[in-house]
Amino acid sequence: MMAWKTLAWVAVAFVLLLTGTVMVFEAFDRNSNSASDTIRPFVITMAPVWAVAIAAARVLLRSDRN
Numbered sequence: 001m002m003a004w005k006t007l008a009w010v011a012v013a014f015v016l017l018l019t020g021t022v023m024v025f026e027a028f029d030r031n032s033n034s035a036s037d038t039i040r041p042f043v044i045t046m047a048p049v050w051a052v053a054i055a056a057a058r059v060l061l062r063s064d065r066n
Contacts, residue, residue, distance in 0.1 A: 010057050017053050021046055 032038040
């Protein structure tokens with residue numbers, strides 16, 4: 001059975017990740033002249049962050065099947 005404490009911490013981390021993602025997008029969008037000036041650097045910056053976050057959540061939430 002999964003510990004509720006672990007699930008709660010993963011949920012808090014997810015909310016913080018969403019907040020940080022919005023803040024990064026706003027930072028890139030502040031001085032851009034076109035959509036490509038915003039989207040390309042945003043994806044290059046945030047894709048690895050989300051990949052690591054998803055991998056970490058999978059490790060924390062997986063059940064031991066031994």
